[in-house]
Amino acid sequence: MSEKDRMLAGELFNPFETELAKAKFQAQALLHEINHLHPAETQKKTSLFQQLLQTHLDDFTIELPFRCDYGFNIAIGKNFYANFNCTILDGAAVTIGNHVMFGPNVSLFATTHPVEPNYRRRGVFALPINIGDNVWIGGNSVVMPNMNIGNNVVIGAGSVVTRDIPDNCIAVGNPCRVLRKLNERDKVYYFKERQFSEEFYSMINEFLSAETIGAAK
Template sequence: MTEKEKMLAGKLYKAFGEELLGERQHAKEILFEFNALRPSEIDQRNALIKPLLGRTGAKFFIEPPFRCDYGYNISIGENFYSNYNFTVLDCNTVTIGDNVLIGPNVSIFAAGHPAHYELRVEEYEYAYPVTIGNNVWIGGGAIINPGVTIGDNTIIGSGSAVTKDIPANVIAVGNPCRVIREITEDDKGQYDHK
């Protein structure tokens, strides 16, 4: 099994072999150009980023700067928006549904490191898939950790550290992130979510 196959299978792997390092360097070159384009050059940005990503909807908008490890493990649905400084460590699949809003300075980490220092010193890491449902809003500064699933229609509050799955139709906040309430029909009558 190659290191890439181990990575995608959620097993311990080493990221600095020729294949994986080369693929990360390829992504960095594309992202360097993407992030350096003028604000008005939206079509050029999309033409650069679309082939790097695994899948995109027809309508998406990624504000620069944007960073990722590989790109090809990221799938974004229709009508996607991410604000400034979106970072995705896509060492495993990161699947994002339709109508998702990502606030500024949000990080999604599919990658992690072993708890025992001897494995870390030997440069082992692991990666688990991250899944974000449809109609999700992730507030600025949130961090989503490896293996997390966020259900449809959910709001993740600003600054949250999402370490476990969050169900659909809720507002969840905090470090660690926890559900504070369900989203109900009453929410249609107000613009905030207090």
């Protein structure tokens, strides 16, 4: 079994082995080019990210700088947005759903180390991370290995996700825990006592209608 096979199987592996070192070097070379692009070079940026990540889509926005290990283990859905300083350690599959947003300094750590120090010196291991649709992860949050975040979830800023998070909730803290479920009040107030305007409701209804028509075509 190769070190890459061990990595993808969730077993202890040596990240400095020749095949993996070469794959990481290729990813880092692409990242160097991406992270030094002029802001006006949007088409080139999209093209380079399509080479780095597992996506053929072009409707994503990833603010720079961005960091990852290999790129080939990262799959993004439609309309993905990552703010500045996103880091993804992708020794295992990192799957991100549709309409997902990351705040600044969000980190996904699929790769980690054994706790026992002598074993830790022998290598690392990686376990998958799965993020559902319509998820917003607040700034400075960390998602640990082997985590599943459901659909329609908000992860509060500064959280550390160490357990699975179910659908339709707001979760915060270190360790991250469910604060509450989404409810009807969230359709009326966007922040504390600040209400959505009638103009907004009209706009959002037009947007959702157009999206439904587009999906049906």
